Amino acid sequence: MSVLAELERACAGGHVRPAEAADAVDGALPSHVATPAGTGEVAAVVRVAAEHQLSLVARGSGTKLDWGNPPRAVDLVVDLSGMRRVVEHATGDLVARVEAGTPLAAFQEVLSGAGQRLPVDELVPGTTIGGLVATGCCGPCRMLHGAVRDLITGLTFVRADGVVAHSGSKVVKNVAGYDLAKLLTGSYGTLGIVTEVIFRLRPVAPHRRYVVATFDDEGALTAPLGAMLGSQVAPSALEVDRALPGGPVTLAALVEGREAGVTARAEAAAGLLGRSAAASDLPPARWGTLPGPTTVKVSAGVGATPAVLASLRGLAAEHGCSPAVRGSAGVGVLFVGLGPEAEVRAVAGLVGALRDRLEGLGGSAVVLRAPSEVKAALDVWGPVKGLDLMRRVKAQFDPEQRLSPGRFVGGI
C-alpha cells in the first residue's frame, strides 16, 4: 500500500492530500498533508509516519510555523484544523477542555457565553490552541494571570511512536504524576503533537481601565515604573511601548475588576504615573501586538526594563537600525521589532550585542521570527542552559528525531 493510501486509511474521518507550495514549512516542502478528525486519528497518522520514517510538523492555522529554525526535513504536515471542538466547558468549575486546532478566538467566544475567558492575549491574530501551547506565547495579561504554562491543568498528546498520552486532569489542583504539560508547552512540536488541552479559566472582569502615560526617555520612566511595581494598584498588565530608539516611551497599566475598585485603583495608578497620565476604557494603540516583521523576544528581570531600553538605544545607533520595543514591564518580557529595511548584518550584530549585555542580567534574546536570510545569519535561540538534559529528553521522546527536527534549541 502507498504511504498516501495508508495515511488515508488512518485518517478515515478526516482527509489526506498531496502537499502544495503553500504548505511549505518555513521553506521546507512536505509531501503530504493529513487532516485527522480526532486524537485517535492523529495517533494513527503518526504511526504510519513512524513506520515509514517520515518527519512531521503539526500545524494549526500556521501563524507561527516560521518561528524558530526551519525544520531540517518535513515529509508530512499534520493539520489540526479538523479538530476544533470545545469538548467540555464546566462553567461552575471554571475549566474547559478544547481540541488543539480550535482558534483561540473561537474558544474565547464559547467561554464568553458564561462570562468566562482564558486569560491569554491573542498576540498573533488567528492563533490556535495548539500553536499557543507549542510556542508558549503570551501577551500583557500574563502579569496577573500567569503564562500559558500556568493555565493548563491537563493535556493529551501523541508521541512520536503514535502512543496517546495524558498528563494532569480536569481539576485545578493535582500533583499526581509528572507535569508533562510543562514540558510540552513551548516545545515547538519537538516532543509530541498536542491534541487536547484542559485550561483553568477566569471570570471576565466587568470593568477595565487603561491608564497611559508617556515619558521622554527610559530615564524618565524608571521612577514611575518602580513606583507602579511596588504599589498596591495590582494591575493585570503593565506594558511599555517605544516606536523609535530615541523616541518617547509609553507606559500603560490595565486595571480590571468591579467598578468601585477599578475606579479607585486607576486613580492611584494615574497618581503614580504623573502629569501625562490619562485613563481610558480602550487600550492604547498597538496594545497586545508584536512589533516586526523581525521579532526578538528579550527576557530579563522585572526591574531591568529601563536598562534594556537604554541598551537598545545605544546598540541601535551602533548597528544602524531602528528597533521598536513593546512588551510587559510587569513581567520582564519585551519584544523588539525590526522593520523590513533592517539589514541582515545589522540585525545579527544587534542581537549578538544584546545577548552580551543580557548575560550580566541573567536574561536571554530569542529571535521569534525573521526573514530566512536573517535566520541564516544568526543563532535564533542563543545560549541555552541545560541543553544536554534537553537533548536527553528529546532522545527519549523522539529518538528518531522526526518531530519538527532542527526547529528548536541546539538543533533539537
Place this chain on the structure above:
Amino acid sequence: MSRRDLIGPVAERLRRVVGEEALVTDLSELRTYECDGLSHLRVVPALVVLARSSRDVQAVVATCAAFGVPFVARGSGTGLSGGALPRADGVLVVTSRMRDILDVDVANQRALLEPGVTNLAVSRAGAPHGYYYAPDPSSQQICSIGGNVAENSGGAHCLKYGFTTNHVTGLEVVTPDGEVVELGAGAAADAPGYDLVGAFVGSEGTLGIATKVTVRLLRAPESIQTLLAAFADTDAAGGAVSAIIAAGVVPAAIEMMDALAISAAEAAVRCEYPAGAGAVLIVELDGPAADVAPALEEVERHCRAHGAFEVRMAADDEERARIWKGRKSAFAAVGRISPDYIVQDGVVPRTALPDVLREIARLSEESGIGVANVFHAGDGNLHPLVLFDSAVAGEEERAEQVSAKILDLCLAYGGSITGEHGVGVDKAKSMPKMFSEDDLDTMQLLRCAFDPAGICNPGKVFPTPRLCGEVPGRRHGVHPLHEAGVAELF
C-alpha cells in the same frame, strides 16, 4: 555483591570528600531518619549525609552514581506521602543544613535560596520590603523549599495564587549522574528551551536534587479580610462556595470543616466556632483595599443567601488568627477524638463537592468508620480524615477500605488521587487508576532522560519502574528490576 555491601566503600569515599562530621552511621541516629510525615512507613537508611553545600550534594550523588547505589533526598521530612522514605540499601541526603537565603532581589521580585530554607523564612525575608512568598503549606514553619519544589506544595491560598510550580523560576540541580546543572530563567522571566524547571517541580525527588532555588516574591496585599460563616450542613456551605465562585469573586482561600472536624478542633483548641454548626466556611479575601471591601460584602451576601446562620468578620489580625486557629489545628485535633486516622488528599471538581460529601457520609455510615472532613473547598481538594482505632480488630482494614473508596469516588468524578501531598510510596499503587499504562510509560520517558540508572529516589511515584531503553509496552515475565531486587512492585 548486593547493594548493601556497597555502602561501606561509599561511606569510605564520602568520609574523604565531605568529611566525617557530615556522615551519620550510628544505628540509633540513623533511626531518626527512618520516616517522613507518613510515619507508619519506616525504613532505616544505610547511610545519612548531612550536606552543607551544593558541592557536598554533588559529591554524594556522584559517588552513589559511581557505585550504583540509590539515594533519596530529604529536607525537613514533613512530607505526607513518603517521598523522603529512605532506602535500606541507599544513602539519604539531608539538605536541612543548607539554609542560607542567598539573595533577596527586590527590584526583580526574586529570592535565591538554598533548599533547606524553610517556607516561612522566605516570606519573613521579603517582609521588610513589603513582599512575600505565596505558597503556604500548613507545615510552612518547618517545611523546606527543597521539599516544596519536590512536592509542588500548595496550601490554603493556592486557590488564588497557584502552587510552587507557579512561583519557582530557576533551579540549580544535581542530576542523578552527579552533574550540577542550572535550569530556568532565575531572575528573568523566561529561558529558551524546554521548561525543565516546570518538569522538575513536583517530580517528588525522582529527577535529581535541587541545590539552589529561585522563587518569585509577590507584593504583600494591602488588605486581608477573613470571614467565618456557619451553616446547618455541608450542602448549604457547598452551595455558598459555588455561588461565590459563580459570581466571579476570586478569594485567596475558601476552607470548609464539617461537624466532626469542628468538634475535634473545639476539643483541642477551643476555637469557639458557632454552636450547632454542621459546617463552617472560612473565606479569605486579599488585594487592594478598594476591591476587598465590596467583595467581602458580596461573600457575606452569598453566605446568608445559602442559609448561613452566623457570619463573623475578623476585625483585626488577632481575630483573623482566631478564625484560622480551628482550621489549622484540625489535623492534630482529630488525634484527640480518634487514636488513629488516615489523611486523604483526593480532589474533585468543585461543583461535585456536595455529591461527593454525601457519598462519603454514606460510606462512613455503612462501614461504621468515622470520617471528619476538613478541606480546601475553593479548589475541591478534600482532606477526609478517616478515623479508626488500631487496637480494635479489623478496624484498620475497614478504615483503609473506606479511604480507598473515597479515592475511587474522586476519580469517578474526574478528579485526582492527590491535590498536594504527592504520590510518593503512599499512592504509587493508585496511579494506574488515574493514568493508563501508556501515560505512566510516557512520564517515565522523562525519568529515563534524567535518571537512566534508576538510582534517584527509586520506588516512588510509579508502581512499575520503566527500564530505560526498553521497547514500551512489550514486557514479558518478571520485571528485570524486580528480579534483580532493585525495585518493589506494587
